[in-house]
Amino acid sequence: MTNRPRIHRMTKQRQMILEVLQNTKAHPTADWIYEQVRQAVPRISLGTVYRNLRVLKEMGDIQELNYGSTYSRFDGNPAPHYHFVCQDCGKVMDIDLPLLTDYDEQVAGTVGGQVDFHRMEFYGNCSDCLT
């Protein structure tokens, strides 16, 4: 019994959440997204935001990040890329450097499994927090 593929509808809420995420470089939290979308869709609920973030992630339109926090951040750019996290202010920035794709094969060899993708995060202090 293979289950019929789920059909996704493009609601006003889902549309807005995706737009907000695609128009910021801030890698925001669910709550920040909620506050933004609320300005256009006042009666939206936080539960709806979470549900849509999960669906958008499953559809491959966004990605979820959780770097050393108790909460998740979301990225409107689904293409693999690395991140820099400032340990002082918590800011997350995109890193514009080529991916180390060759490493995946080596890792697959040492663990004896299959590697689909990898992630890399750099930690330190951003220029604003160096003084």
Place this chain on the structure above:
Amino acid sequence: MTNRPRIHRMTKQRQMILEVLQNTKAHPTADWIYEQVRQAVPRISLGTVYRNLRVLKEMGDIQELNYGSTYSRFDGNPAPHYHFVCQDCGKVMDIDLPLLTDYDEQVAGTVGGQVDFHRMEFYGNCSDCLT
């Protein structure tokens, strides 16, 4: 007013938590550690486990990992190394490959900040979950 450095005591609880963590390759959760330590120190509380994990992390004896989960995992090996995460069974394994330390400088250049360290996680299926 610089505040006097905090002096850490080695209690039976802290000792046991560190030992449990150093004697497993499982990258366990706080709750798993709690259950293990409970066998030696029955009246220990989960709060104490969390408090000690934070202290041990601050002292640089262990590290905290949170890879796409709602909970943290802990690693008794404080030396930097990469991890492989099985997307099927959730297992976390150590990767025994050289660190890409040269990359830190390049990233520092592109973000205009200072890079202290980086992390890298590989995602895929472990040999047990390939069938």
Place this chain on the structure above:
DNA sequence: GTACGTGCAAATATTTTGCAGCAGT
């Protein structure tokens, strides 16, 4: 003896979910 650590329980913080009505296709 001092002050850090502990157990306990309650509080916080983040995310998920049941349900009845709404709405995209």
Place this chain on the structure above:
DNA sequence: ACTGCTGCAAAATATTTGCACGTAC
């Protein structure tokens, strides 16, 4: 019309914290 989606509120999950007592140094 069918079935996915929403708002609301309550529940679930993971972690933190206040307090009075205990204990390492």
